[in-house]
Amino acid sequence: xxxxxxxxxxxxxxxxxxxEGREVIMSIMHRNLHQRKVFGxxxxxxxxPHLAPEEYRFKIFVCGxxxxxxxxxxxxxxxxxxxxxxxxTPGIQTTEVYWPVKILHEDKVVMFQLQFWDAGxxxxxxxxxxxxxxxxxxxxxxxxxxxxxxxGFEDLPQQMSRVIEPQDNICRFIMGTxxxxxxxxxxxxxxxxxxxxxxxxxxxRIKNITDYRQTELRGDLNEVAPILNTICEHLWHREQIxxxxxxxxxxx
Amino acid sequence: xxxxxxxxxxxxxxxxxxxxxxxLKPLPFPVIGSLNGVHMFASTHDVSxxxxxxxxxxxxxxxxxxxxxxxxxxxxxxxxxxxxxQLIEKVFLSMVLVYGLDDLTxxxxxxxxxxxxxxxxxxxxxxxxxADLDTFSDLTDSVDVVLGPENSILQEYLDAxxxxxxxxxxxxxxxxxxxxxxRKWWSLSSVELVLxxxxxxxxxxxxxxxxxxxxxHGSPKVPHRLLxxxxxxxxxxxxxxGPTPSLAELQREVDRFWRTAFEYLKSSTRxxxxxxxxxxxxDQSILGFILINRESHRCLCTVEPxxxxxxxxxxTMSIYxxxxxxxxxxxxxVRTIFTPPQSDMDSTETADTLHTRLKHKALETYIVSExxxxxxxNTNPYELYVLYSIHIPTYALRSTTTKLLSxxxxxxxxxx
Numbered sequence: 167x168x169x170x171x172x173x174x175x176x177x178x179x180x181x182x183x184x185x186e187g188r189e190v191i192m193s194i195m196h197r198n199l200h201q202r203k204v205f206g207x208x209x210x211x212x213x214x215p216h217l218a219p220e221e222y223r224f225k226i227f228v229c230g231x232x233x234x235x236x237x238x239x240x241x242x243x244x245x246x247x248x249x250x251x252x253x254x255t256p257g258i259q260t261t262e263v264y265w266p267v268k269i270l271h272e273d274k275v276v277m278f279q280l281q282f283w284d285a286g287x288x289x290x291x292x293x294x295x296x297x298x299x300x301x302x303x304x305x306x307x308x309x310x311x312x313x314x315x316x317x318g319f320e321d322l323p324q325q326m327s328r329v330i331e332p333q334d335n336i337c338r339f340i341m342g343t344x345x346x347x348x349x350x351x352x353x354x355x356x357x358x359x360x361x362x363x364x365x366x367x368x369x370x371r372i373k374n375i376t377d378y379r380q381t382e383l384r385g386d387l388n389e390v391a392p393i394l395n396t397i398c399e400h401l402w403h404r405e406q407i408x409x410x411x412x413x414x415x416x417x418x
Numbered sequence: 419x420x421x422x423x424x425x426x427x428x429x430x431x432x433x434x435x436x437x438x439x440x441x442l443k444p445l446p447f448p449v450i451g452s453l454n455g456v457h458m459f460a461s462t463h464d465v466s467x468x469x470x471x472x473x474x475x476x477x478x479x480x481x482x483x484x485x486x487x488x489x490x491x492x493x494x495x496x497x498x499x500x501x502x503x504q505l506i507e508k509v510f511l512s513m514v515l516v517y518g519l520d521d522l523t524x525x526x527x528x529x530x531x532x533x534x535x536x537x538x539x540x541x542x543x544x545x546x547x548x549a550d551l552d553t554f555s556d557l558t559d560s561v562d563v564v565l566g567p568e569n570s571i572l573q574e575y576l577d578a579x580x581x582x583x584x585x586x587x588x589x590x591x592x593x594x595x596x597x598x599x600x601r602k603w604w605s606l607s608s609v610e611l612v613l614x615x616x617x618x619x620x621x622x623x624x625x626x627x628x629x630x631x632x633x634x635h636g637s638p639k640v641p642h643r644l645l646x647x648x649x650x651x652x653x654x655x656x657x658x659x660g661p662t663p664s665l666a667e668l669q670r671e672v673d674r675f676w677r678t679a680f681e682y683l684k685s686s687t688r689x690x691x692x693x694x695x696x697x698x699x700x701d702q703s704i705l706g707f708i709l710i711n712r713e714s715h716r717c718l719c720t721v722e723p724x725x726x727x728x729x730x731x732x733x734t735m736s737i738y739x740x741x742x743x744x745x746x747x748x749x750x751x752v753r754t755i756f757t758p759p760q761s762d763m764d765s766t767e768t769a770d771t772l773h774t775r776l777k778h779k780a781l782e783t784y785i786v787s788e789x790x791x792x793x794x795x796n797t798n799p800y801e802l803y804v805l806y807s808i809h810i811p812t813y814a815l816r817s818t819t820t821k822l823l824s825x826x827x828x829x830x831x832x833x834x
Binding site: 203204205206207208209232237240241246247249251252253254255256257258259260261262281284286288289292293295296299302303 | 516533534536537539540543621622623624625626627628629630641643644647648649650651653661664665666669672673676677680683
């Protein structure tokens, strides 16, 4: 499904910094406000009753070449520690990320429960059940490339057509990792812009730096908030289309 | 423990991967070549080179299935060689666990193998971690457990859940240590028990997993699936099953089967880091201990037997140092003074160790140093290794250890 919406079409971008936003954000943070909480499958963020937002669950399959940084990206987005040494992921790992957003048109707060599915590239090839399990009922696929690997970037269209069938109604995201090494990159901002327009797919950027000490709430959140906002906004837009509220994607 | 682990193809001596532990420079290629060369030279003359000791290091070699050579270089700790040989064996079995025996013994494409074998790095690294781990299972060949008061209730929940998964194999890990497991899970070999717990702990934190595994003894060639679910922070339920159910299917059942156990699960996490209930009183001078049951392949270990108030912090021995001493003490006793445990791994026992020369079986031993004292007791099937602060009078070591043992094993509802 081709969806490319302008940032801020549905989601209030800096809401998490507002007074109301902070109150809701507290529910997913540790008391010291430096780290996000990890929720077990039986645990949920708890809110003061007057704030209790609606919850929406989405499944996102994360795929990309071996060693490109799928696991690190998910660790970063979920507030877990980014692994310091690369290793191949055996089989499938899923991670739940909670992210509250303010929906502009309806003036309501929605809690997104994003379930990221991460599978090692070799496990996908070696075991037949892995790919179907990841794709089954997925709402979105995130294709990961690395800013230091141009051929990987150029291969994205083929990869997208391999994983997604046109009738799948699946949302697509592109995630560029190792953005901190952008100086060494052969991929220009222009390449990214052209890609976004041609494939009608948002391209996100992330730095998965390991020995990065989060000194305050803002540090961690300011990095991941735009990414999570973009993901949530596109998933929300898709939801609206599926419910028949929009017939054509919003033009940028 | 600083260490190098080298993996080479047995046929051509091509380096497949190296792992290092500690702040070490990577070994230069000629050194790797020589280490492998001397072993190959020996084998062409029908001599098997097992180990050697340098001024400060020890090297062990082992070839597996004529396919892979593992070389382990580690600081010499004056312990029996067999501990390193056991370690190298476990490294291989952990490669089997995540990669499968067939693909290990039949390497067709070396370049591809090098990429794919990365899948075992996390587990292999944790075997080299030693005192950085907060478990001792890699050393004791018995799996770390916690004795929680909630265990008998949680057992019922677990039994019901594995039935839903149509699998008899299930266990519940609390901060990486087994709280309860099904009868079938306990029938796994001790190495399988140890490696499965270590595998789950070594992987990055996540909500659920579906990992293909090859049980090194039960099914080294046909993969099973290890499904894990993080129920609450610190508690993971693990199930080993066949092709069904899918991860998503079983995850849908998690809430139904475990929701009512929520409070028990939450309170079970509070057993950490003591790992046994506060109702069992321990002597103040005990800084840590390892209790092993050789029959059930379980061990109960702690280095924080009591909550230290903040005023004493810094004055007592650090947690890391306690683990280090307990590990060193264990290594200095097992297979030198105490008879080796009946292990299901075939290790080549070196002939000239103390216990083989003794006409009787040693049952107790102790050491006294300037900073601490240690006492070990061997009462089949239990072995107990205790670390004491320097303040305990030496004559009291034996009686305190006996008392500790009896209070730890007398609980009928919670057993090690």
